Amino acid sequence: MIQIPELSLVALVGISGSGKSTFARTHFAPTQVLSSDYFRGLVADDENDQSASADAFDVLHYVAGKRLAAGRLTVVDATNLQPHARAGLVKVAREHDVLPVAIVLDVPEALAWERTEARADRTFGRQVLTRMSRDLRRSLGSLSREGFRKVHVLRGPEEIAAAEVGYEKLFNDKREVTGPFDIIGDVHGCRAELETLLGTLGYALTRDGAGRPVNAVHPDGRTAIFLGDLVDRGPDSPGVLRLVMGMVAAGSAICVPGNHEQKLARKLNGRNVQLTHGLPETLEQLDREPASFVAEARAFIDGLVSHYVLDGGRLVVAHAGLKEAYQGRASGRVRSFALYGETTGETDEYGLPVRHPWARDYRGSAAVVYGHVPTPRPEWINNTICLDTGCVFGGSLTALRWPSRELVSVPAAREYYAPVRPLETVVERPDEGLDIADVIGRKHLDYGYGRITVPAENAAAALEVMSRFALDPATLVWLPPTMAPCSTSTLDGYLEHPASAFADLRAAGIDRVVCEEKHMGSRAVVRVSRSGAGDAIWTRTGRPFFGAPMDGELLTRVRAAAGSLFDELDSDWLLLDTELLPWSAKAGGLIRDRYAGVGAAGRAALPAALGVLDRVAGRGLDVTGLRDRLELRSSEIDGYSAAYRAYVRPTDGLDGVTLAPFAVLAGAGVSYAKMDHGWHLALADRLVAADPTLFTPTRRMIVELADTASEAAATDWWLTLTAAGGEGMVVKPYAGLAVTDRTGRLVQPGVKCRGREYLRIIYGPEYTRPEQLSRLRGRNLGRKRNMALREHGLGLAALDRVAQGAPLWRVHELVFAILATESEPVDPRL
């Protein structure tokens, strides 16, 4: 039985005719095997064209690299008899931090020659085979030295035929161990604090005859994980080692080594190391221990594995952290990263190395829990957390409960060792920041409610808006989705009508809807908090609404009105979806230049033309047809003017500006997408009650779609609303924002149903003419509906991720995708 690591690069080594291809076919899947013959054929149309070998191996190495990067076992079927050929493979393996393995097929040259002669496509002479055999002899001794971590030699056809291949896991692969865990940061000889922490966590300590703790067991079978740096600087490094060694031996703990264990082991193994950073204290303490204990400790440290992948791949532990590409891999640099991290080569003002901010760049799905760098408060950065809270420096000893992610800390009894750099100088939370690679280029996103591909050109357009005009991404956690209109009505004189809206929702399997008055203003998303920190109000495209200082003033008033909601919802902050009124407050310029300008032009031009026609008619000429047309047009322009005029109200600064809230989207740690609209509107009403000047209520009506009377009442309500100049209504599934249909797919969060007169400012003053209406009824809603649903799903997912405390980039990629989706061309009248 040949044992090879599950993820490795396997080089078959053997002369022509030794049966490598047969062996590969027998033991591996065809796609796992990269044959040099095949690649020669690919690049040169001839599998035996030796002059193509260099190109063929280039391509082979490239493909091998792609496979290994993706974590796939790869077998190279080539003679691999020459050191330079093997060196190329070892290099590829190391670049991807997988173990190179050699399987040598050693058959008598005579047998190989017999097989070669039997093949028509092999034309080389016997002397070639003799040279190959000589190369093989030479190779056998040097394979390990060249970097092959395992070398299996199969001698003779019988042994080759009888061989079986088995797979072994890497030492760091503990995916099947699921915890629950208590992960403990750098202890540094603080045995007393460790005992206290284990006690707080619920572990029962076992002590030896001298009263020293030698094991700790949790009644619920929890497992402790030590992140290394058990020793140095502190008062009782041997005591910590004794306890942790006991727990590991008993199976109640897992331990990874820290750089301090590494250095201690080197010292104990007789190497020359600098006696600094608290090592002398440890050596002194160990001097008081029997030699047998020191030997045990040395063996324990030597046996430690530098990182583990745990809990189905969801958790990675390593002393100094581990970037994604190194997780579950094995190489010198992986071990080095796990022990020491990466430094930039620069040093800071305290002479300490400047560390490469790998956590800031981390985009992996596994949570990485680590220690190594003393930090005053553990904080999640991109799904990574550092638990070294500097106990030995007088900080605290911290544990993270997994999977609940709860932090448990005990304070240090005192400062045992003076830090080089004051602990408090690093209070500033590391800035997660965002990488351009998070957003640009073609992106595939699976956001839970669906999947989306963002084309590169849409991302490019969104980047400009996001970067030049939008708020800080840390604030901008959600953007309002676009909303589709209801299906086009066929009722006489109407393009949109409640009957279509109700039919749409009924078709989606909804039986109860809420009709909300559609305010004609400007969409405004408001984030307010008790403290005011991070508060903002932004537009559909993420821009600050009016800009400072008006935004600040507006937010102060919203904050005051929302006071009781913070308590009631037990949240320090809230995200509100609102419409800011009147329309003219934000869109004054647009109204003047476009809408009112057209109205003024029409109201001046048409009477002038009618005046001319009256005089022409006065001279006895017949212009009746033309006059009637212009007369109609004149009444249409009046209707059009009345439509936009309804949304213009004088405002002076914030005087006259109101907000109509209609949903409370999220709060601290929670998305309210699942709450029904009764809940949302009740909270909106509370805001209105708290400050009736600032807030405008949203009129609404609940409709049972099975009840025709209920529908008729809502239709009458809509007619009244729109006749009075209202824009119309939005019909939403009553159950909430994240409603799914029978097949589990998200349904539209609402459809808008706009009034007949309002639509004049969208479709033109004369759209109500029968011939125009019949043409407009051919409008295609498909694209708009898709867009609305995608943006809605992305937004819901963003709220979920905010609630889960996901890294900033995970929230931002969704918000960015909403903005990118908006740059798709779609009929703006919908």
Add this chain to the structure above:
Amino acid sequence: MLLTVSTTHRPATDLGYLLVKHPDRVHSFDVPTGTAYVLYPEAAADRCTAALLLDVDPQRLRAQQDTFELGQYVNDRPYAASSLLASALNKVFRSALRGVSKDRPELAAAPLPLEIAVPVLRGTSELATRLFEPLGWQVTATPIPLEPQIGGDSRYVDLQLSGSVRLADALNHLYVLLPVLDDAKHYWVAPDEIEKLLRSGEGWLAAHPEKVLITRRYLAHKKAYATTALQLLEGDETTDEDAELPVTRKISLASHRRDAVLTALADAGAARVLDLGCGGGALLTALIKDRRFTEIVGADVSSRALAIAARRIHLERLGDRVRLFQSALTYRDDRLRGYDAAVLMEVIEHLDPPRLPALAETVFGHARPATVVVTTPNVEYNVHYEGLTGTRHSDHRFEWTRAEFRSWASRVAARYRYEVTFRPVGEDDPATGAPTQLALFRTVSAEVAQ
């Protein structure tokens, strides 16, 4: 849309002969955008008025365009006089425009007492006066108000002209100047428009004080067309493209700034440089000319600006020395690492102040070149710009005093371990300082290394 032409020449009804439209009939013509009517609201011996009324069919207007523009559906085209009316005029009064009359040739050649009314026309009273007055018209252009609820005037005027002008000239004035005032064309402007302009402008355009504006607007602001047209206009000498620019100082400041940046880069010994926020490539051109720079990267957040820059520098001919790509200074970008120097020339003031820390992190923290050159306006100097209200550019989110810039630059330098020095760019006024301020950042370790 409507225009009327009246005369008090006796007999006034001769207007019918000149226009070749009988006053006692209703004339209608099919035009591409609807139906044009010629009607006479009055036709007496002492006064006769011809009206050209264009009944625009929005559907046919729409058929000529196919973009997703809201303006397509809600627009002033059916009401305001524009190129649509000018086209109809050209079709309906073709011979009158040419000054040809079979029945009244001497009348066609003579100035007549004329009154012209265009009740709704986009434009301002001031511009209408500037355009028509030099042609011998007495101009009354009354702004049309919006509505009381909204207040103020619309961008339309009610235009009345009177004067003693040849009818053909009057019609040609209207044919050219209606679209010029409207400042839009309903059709694609092709090179044959130059010919049309010269033909209709014959005898009056070359001497018109606003001929540059007329030519540009008529030719839909296509520079190359306007230049050709102006050169073709008889006796024309002012073909300078910058004739309309208010001050020449801006141009020299731009070149001062470029020189200052190049000097700073040279002082730092930078060979591989980043032009962050390169825009249309103003600095890139200068960098490319200087062989000291062996590798040049232009980055901008606008893909449109990058396309313009690529065209301007002829990117395809430059090989590997120059690269352009989209990047945003608020996101860190690995592609920007490993360069000698980065230039942010007139860039930071285009970012909202709360986003500046992200920019600093991207440039000084992540890209981290040994040298960074930043220029930005010195707001103290703005008092020297006469008539300037607000910022120097509409997209400037802020303009800093020298103290404000120094304070920001010093904080950034301290945080990211750079040393910073400041240089004035342009005329260094003792009271206000120079118009542009420049900060030169060097990494502390780079200083030590030298």
